[in-house]
Amino acid sequence: MAATRRSCTRLSALLPSTSNALFRTQLPRVTARVALSTRAGVAGLTFTRGFINDVKPGSNVDEIELNESLAPTIDRSRSKVFSSADEAVADIKSGSTILSAGFGLCGTADTIIKAMAKRGVENLHSLKAVSNNAGAGPYGLAELVQNGQLTSVILSFLGTNKAIEKKYLTGELDVELTPQGTIAERIRAGGAGIPAFYTPTGVHTWIETGEIPIRMGPPKEGSKMPTTLQSGNRRETREFKGKKYNLEHAIQGDVAILRAYKVDEAGNCVFRYTTGNFGPMMAKAAKCSIVEAEHIVPIGEIKPDEVDLPGIYIDRIVPATEEKKLEVKKLREVEGADQGNKSDAEQRRERIARRAAKELKQGYYVNLGVGMPTLAPSFLDPEIKVWIHSENGLMGMGPYPTEEEVDVDIINAGKETVTILPGGSTFDSAESFAMIRGGHIDVSMLGALQVSANGDLANYMIPGKVLKGMGGAMDLVSNPDQTKIVVLTDHVDKNGVSKIQQECSLPLTGARVVSTIITDLCVFQVDRVNGGLTLTEVAPGVTVEQVQEKTAAKFKVADDLHEME
Numbered sequence: 001m002a003a004t005r006r007s008c009t010r011l012s013a014l015l016p017s018t019s020n021a022l023f024r025t026q027l028p029r030v031t032a033r034v035a036l037s038t039r040a041g042v043a044g045l046t047f048t049r050g051f052i053n054d055v056k057p058g059s060n061v062d063e064i065e066l067n068e069s070l071a072p073t074i075d076r077s078r079s080k081v082f083s084s085a086d087e088a089v090a091d092i093k094s095g096s097t098i099l100s101a102g103f104g105l106c107g108t109a110d111t112i113i114k115a116m117a118k119r120g121v122e123n124l125h126s127l128k129a130v131s132n133n134a135g136a137g138p139y140g141l142a143e144l145v146q147n148g149q150l151t152s153v154i155l156s157f158l159g160t161n162k163a164i165e166k167k168y169l170t171g172e173l174d175v176e177l178t179p180q181g182t183i184a185e186r187i188r189a190g191g192a193g194i195p196a197f198y199t200p201t202g203v204h205t206w207i208e209t210g211e212i213p214i215r216m217g218p219p220k221e222g223s224k225m226p227t228t229l230q231s232g233n234r235r236e237t238r239e240f241k242g243k244k245y246n247l248e249h250a251i252q253g254d255v256a257i258l259r260a261y262k263v264d265e266a267g268n269c270v271f272r273y274t275t276g277n278f279g280p281m282m283a284k285a286a287k288c289s290i291v292e293a294e295h296i297v298p299i300g301e302i303k304p305d306e307v308d309l310p311g312i313y314i315d316r317i318v319p320a321t322e323e324k325k326l327e328v329k330k331l332r333e334v335e336g337a338d339q340g341n342k343s344d345a346e347q348r349r350e351r352i353a354r355r356a357a358k359e360l361k362q363g364y365y366v367n368l369g370v371g372m373p374t375l376a377p378s379f380l381d382p383e384i385k386v387w388i389h390s391e392n393g394l395m396g397m398g399p400y401p402t403e404e405e406v407d408v409d410i411i412n413a414g415k416e417t418v419t420i421l422p423g424g425s426t427f428d429s430a431e432s433f434a435m436i437r438g439g440h441i442d443v444s445m446l447g448a449l450q451v452s453a454n455g456d457l458a459n460y461m462i463p464g465k466v467l468k469g470m471g472g473a474m475d476l477v478s479n480p481d482q483t484k485i486v487v488l489t490d491h492v493d494k495n496g497v498s499k500i501q502q503e504c505s506l507p508l509t510g511a512r513v514v515s516t517i518i519t520d521l522c523v524f525q526v527d528r529v530n531g532g533l534t535l536t537e538v539a540p541g542v543t544v545e546q547v548q549e550k551t552a553a554k555f556k557v558a559d560d561l562h563e564m565e
Helices: 020-026 110-118 142-147 162-169 180-192 279-284 344-359 372-379 429-437 544-549
Strands: 008-010 033-035 040-042 045-047 051-053 065-067 097-100 127-130 150-155 174-177 196-199 213-217 227-231 237-240 243-249 253-264 286-297 316-319 365-368 387-390 394-397 420-426 443-446 450-452 484-488 516-518 522-526 533-538 555-563
Touching: 110 142, 110 253, 110 286, 110 316, 142 150, 142 162, 162 174, 180 196, 180 243, 180 279, 180 429, 253 279, 279 286, 344 372, 344 443, 344 484, 344 516, 365 372, 372 443, 372 484, 387 429, 533 544, 544 555
Parallel strands: 097 127, 097 253, 127 150, 150 174, 253 286, 286 316, 365 387, 365 443, 443 484, 484 516, 533 555
Antiparallel strands: 008 065, 033 051, 040 045, 051 065, 174 213, 196 243, 213 227, 237 243, 387 394, 394 420, 516 522, 522 533
16 A cells, blocks of 8 residues: 655744754654644644654754654555455554554454554554553553553553553653543544533543643652653633533544454444444544454445444454453352351441442432442342443443353443343443433442542542542543432541541542442531531441541531431
8 A cells, every 4th residue: 555645844944943942842752753643833833733753862953854644545446455454554654643442451453453563663653542541461552562662642541551550650651641531522523523622521620730640750869759740731621601611622543443343345333232432433533444353244244224333434444363352250149159258348348339229219320430339239129220321331231240141342341241231222432421421320429539528529549659540430420410429438448547538638530529428337418519518327336426536527417317228
């Protein structure tokens, strides 16, 4: 396939008086090839979607060339079907922005990623990637990170990706942590020709203020905490009907890589269950979209009403040769099996989950965060039916599967195997978070590191210790007026420090968002408008004095205080 036509302009013709110092100020990290994925101004001039080519230390600005496009050339006259992933990625250029689909390992284009890795850092480098969490362990984008081919990523969650976490904390990789729903909507907007939009997600958090580190460095002498070398970008804000919103800019890519179950030769795609998480929107937002297909079929074999992604968005099709991988295989416990003596921690979790189940009413649409919230449905009255939503694109989530029911393409937000109940549905991540931000979910349950007396929630970061990312949590609490936010948490942490604080000292997930706090000791109702806690229930055997002793916030005691059921 022919290479993209090269369109270059010598900066000397445009910037005869520009100094190296100014150039370094505008582009703080100059490597062999540096992507300019957003509009970057230099000395009053604006360049769009170019990259600096062949920059060496000490280069004079006059020697630098600006290329206007990195995307492979698309030849509409030839077949979209390529013989292999190696052939399809051969003309991907260094410095490209790659949109990489997948949620954990579900829907990840591992065949294409391996083909990119095979090209080696000498032929393909300085890549920027956009992905929800870049795979897990050694799989997904981790291979490109290990090779040194990836220099920056936009993610919502680092998860178990140790390679990315290590390079981030040591300054070898730039990481822009972004809420999951915001990533999805930025990509969707990019594919729809919308340059920017306002969202409630991340308001009054470090997303708004730009304080989450993008580039880290070694700790200073006498400190164990990594140094922040570059922080994020402060968001422009605006009020609509008295409510504050952040401005977010669309994301577009040079190349999108995704995996589908079935693809016809016209490029029409079918996804199985939760594999369609980010693939459809990423294909729409890239100049060149490459799909690896488990089954490539002739045109006409996929009926029009079965198409999940129309072929207009797909440019190249390759056979998927890498086996699908499962991150967490979780099986349903056999009913009546002896579970033995439960630990104190297990008993506390069950006490909290049992009380949390009472927040779920007949017909509710409910989102359950990872961990303790997932236990709540097991304590529901059998007569009460609710629809459980999972942020990765699943409504009507059922229990964990038996060994025979395990399907690698059906997972929950914790990347665990689950089942889908009759009447359930699957959809992409943009659709999933539209349900959340739009207030269509009745109740959302999350865990916490800290909760304040006015309903502030901190649950994703401990500076210098825990920096995994926020995942979808900021989106889940973005519309607390229409979606009730219930926190499930131990009353104190492992060091005996109260999680219920007058004010949160950790970075916020959301401000004034929590309505109810359920702990192993009690239940608090939160006045989000005026601020303040009211103790409404205590666990069996727990006194008000014990709650006061372990609570670092002021609270009132309800006149009808009663025992937790």
